[in-house]
Amino acid sequence: EVQLVESGGGLVQPGGSLRLSCAASGFTFSSYWLSWVRQAPGKGLEWVANVKQEGNEKYYVDSVKGRFTISRDNAKNSVYLQMNNLRAEDTAVYYCARDYMGRSEHWGQGTLVTVSS
Amino acid sequence: AIRMTQSPSSFSASTGDRVTITCRASQGISNSLAWYQQKPGKAPNLLIYSASTLQSGVPSRFSGSGSGTDFTLTISCLQSEDFATYYCQQYYSYPRTFGQGTKVEIK
Numbered sequence: 563e564v565q566l567v568e569s570g571g572g573l574v575q576p577g578g579s580l581r582l583s584c585a586a587s588g589f590t591f592s593s594y595w596l597s598w599v600r601q602a603p604g605k606g607l608e609w610v611a612n613v614k615q616e617g618n619e620k621y622y623v624d625s626v627k628g629r630f631t632i633s634r635d636n637a638k639n640s641v642y643l644q645m646n647n648l649r650a651e652d653t654a655v656y657y658c659a660r661d662y663m664g665r666s667e668h669w670g671q672g673t674l675v676t677v678s679s
Numbered sequence: 680a681i682r683m684t685q686s687p688s689s690f691s692a693s694t695g696d697r698v699t700i701t702c703r704a705s706q707g708i709s710n711s712l713a714w715y716q717q718k719p720g721k722a723p724n725l726l727i728y729s730a731s732t733l734q735s736g737v738p739s740r741f742s743g744s745g746s747g748t749d750f751t752l753t754i755s756c757l758q759s760e761d762f763a764t765y766y767c768q769q770y771y772s773y774p775r776t777f778g779q780g781t782k783v784e785i786k
Contacts, residue, residue: 597775599723606766606777606778606779606780607715607717607723607766607768607777607780608777609768609774609775609776609777612775621773621774622774623774624680624774657722657723663728664711664713664728664770664771664775665713665725665728665729665768665770666713666715666723666725666768667725667734669722669723669724670722671721671722672722
């Protein structure tokens, strides 16, 4: 069974940093693109970033470029999102997802990030 | 970025109804479109990809159509478990973008 489990969320002050992790199991991790998608409270879905199988190709939404970094460790079956210089508008539930041919087929349960003083 | 616009934003329907949600892309995306269902407090669930291909395990009452800029999601006979919010997403180009969502409520 495919499982994706996010962790690392919490309360952080504006300008602070946080590193999210997503631990995967139940599939050959190194064969898939992985994405992060977020959802602000009461709002819709926003794609944040994704990373190719080898980790050598990454894409970001403009609003996080230069502040967030996606990475993966295929030996640990994990994908990460390093978030720096956080803003109030980054407050959201962050989901990791396994992608196939562009679509997100499997999702984790999400981890809540709250940016507030 | 490609803008995805769904309509309506919300509506009420009854069990057994046939419902249709539309999604329009600001530029052509071929058939690189997915539909997701999301229930409160839960992660999204992939329903349809490539505009019209049903994801494994999804009931056949769900169907999708369209290509280019205009797409539709149809639920042929609404069931109680289908009351949820539905999102379209294009994966034709970066950044990936979602529609704003369509909430289907009980009448």
